[in-house]
Amino acid sequence: MDQIKPCLDNCEKDYSSQCPTNWVPEDEKYCRPLSIYEGTCLLPYDFSNMTNEQKEIWSNKCSSSWPCKEKCKKDYSKICPKGWIKESDGMCSAPKNYNGPCLSRASLITLDKDMKVAFEKLCKLNFPCLKECKMDDNDPCPKDWILKSDEFGTPQNCLPPDYYNGSCDEHTKFIGLNSTLKESLAYECDIKWPCEIDTTKLINYEEYCPEYWTQSEKYCIAPQSYMGPCSKKKSFQSFKKEIKKAYAEECDIEWPLYKNSREEYLPKISTLRKGKYSYGSVEPITGNIISTMK
Numbered sequence: 318m319d320q321i322k323p324c325l326d327n328c329e330k331d332y333s334s335q336c337p338t339n340w341v342p343e344d345e346k347y348c349r350p351l352s353i354y355e356g357t358c359l360l361p362y363d364f365s366n367m368t369n370e371q372k373e374i375w376s377n378k379c380s381s382s383w384p385c386k387e388k389c390k391k392d393y394s395k396i397c398p399k400g401w402i403k404e405s406d407g408m409c410s411a412p413k414n415y416n417g418p419c420l421s422r423a424s425l426i427t428l429d430k431d432m433k434v435a436f437e438k439l440c441k442l443n444f445p446c447l448k449e450c451k452m453d454d455n456d457p458c459p460k461d462w463i464l465k466s467d468e469f470g471t472p473q474n475c476l477p478p479d480y481y482n483g484s485c486d487e488h489t490k491f492i493g494l495n496s497t498l499k500e501s502l503a504y505e506c507d508i509k510w511p512c513e514i515d516t517t518k519l520i521n522y523e524e525y526c527p528e529y530w531t532q533s534e535k536y537c538i539a540p541q542s543y544m545g546p547c548s549k550k551k552s553f554q555s556f557k558k559e560i561k562k563a564y565a566e567e568c569d570i571e572w573p574l575y576k577n578s579r580e581e582y583l584p585k586i587s588t589l590r591k592g593k594y595s596y597g598s599v600e601p602i603t604g605n606i607i608s609t610m611k
Contacts, residue, residue, distance in 0.1 A: 328385035328386065329385065329386045330373075330382070330383040330384070330385060330386065331383060331384050331385060331386040331443070332369040332372050332383055333399065333400055333412075333414070333415070333442065333443060334383060334384050334501070334504070334505075335348060335364065335365075335501050336348035336364070336501070336505060337364075337372070337375075337376055337379075337381040337382060337383050337384070338381055338382050338383065338384050338484075338505075339351050339353055339354040339381065339484050340354065340362075340381070340505070341485065341489060341490075341501075341502060341505050341506065342498050342501050342502065342505075343361050343490070344498075345495075345497070345498065346363050346365055347361045347362065347363050348361065348362055348363075348364060349361040349362075351484055351485060351486075351489070352486065352488065353484055354381070355380065356379045356380035356381050357379060357380065358375075358378075358379035358381070364414070365412075365413055365414045366413065366414065367414070368416045369416060384504065384505070386443065389446035389447065390446065390447045391434075391437075391443075391444045391445070391446060391447065392444060392445050392446065392447040392448070393430040393433045393434070393444055395444060395445055396409065396425055396426055397409035397425065398425075398436075398437065398440075398442045398443060398444050398445075399442070399443045399444060399445040400412045400415070400442075401415075401442075407424065407426045408422050408423065408424050409422070409423050409424070409425050410422050411442075415442070417440045417441035417442055418439070418440060418441065419436075419439065419440035419441075419442075423436075450512035450513065451512065451513045452496060452499065452500075452510045452511075452512070452513065453510065453511045453512060453513040454496060454499075454513075455513075456510065456511045457472055457475065457491060457492050457493070458475035458491055459475065459491065459502075459503075459506070459508040459509060459510055459511075460508065460509045460510060460511045461478045461481075462475040462476060462477055462478065462481075462491075462508075463475065463476040463478075464476075465487075472492050473492070474487050474488070474489075474490075474491070474492065475487065475489075475491045475492070481508075483506050483507035483508060484505070484506060484507065485502070485505070485506035485508065489502070489506065519574050519575060520571075520572050520573070520574055520575075521572060521573055521574060521575045522558045522561045522562070522572050524572055524573050525537065525553060526553065527539075527565065527570040527571060527572055527573075528570070528571045528572060528573040529542075529543075530570075535552050535554050536550050536551065536552050537550070537551050537552070537553060538550055539551075539570075543570070545568045545569035545570060546567075546568060546569065547564075547567070547568035547569075547570075
């Protein structure tokens, strides 16, 4: 049976995509076929050095097709097109598989939106779609997928929700992917990745004392269970929000959540509250930052 090619005649193909339809990235170079692929080319393949014409010949030979170009609101605030790398001198460098009519290095920093639209059409490339939110790189599975671990707690794979009817499945490798591969799979698998939660909107730094600490006049008293490196009796009277963030990081404490955020984000919040800030070391007694901000 020939592979169904829904985009073959009624859309503009996106040859800048790393993989053809029903194939997914195996790493940053190779693609492998999904189980639903019905063609005869079953081995992992590197398409990075192929021209658009060669990709079309391959897709006809192997009963596949390249995906349609995304129809979305473009983010022209980005300096460089999708897949291009911004270099230290501000120049944009094309990926190795770019074979459009323009040079592989270009200075686009002075281009406004209209000029970028014209550049996009002239050079046969795409600017990235405007993202709904910042991707949560700490989450190994797509949105609504369930992480499956072995008996030792080591992540193994991701299980799709019942409503999912896309081309990927529990055998698709999601664990350990970088942001670039995640973005590629979002398109190939018709999935979304969880959004990163802005914890500054969830943690109530207006509260005088850290969570589970007791206020006694101008001091906060730590619970008996506190085993952190800082003083168990502390005045936060002069502490501003940023100082409280840094103090929480260094002293292994947490400020309470806003009440309406507690239930919704409780499973993630302990992870999200830590490791987000680099304000420098805190002197345990005074709370002053004693090293420079990173």
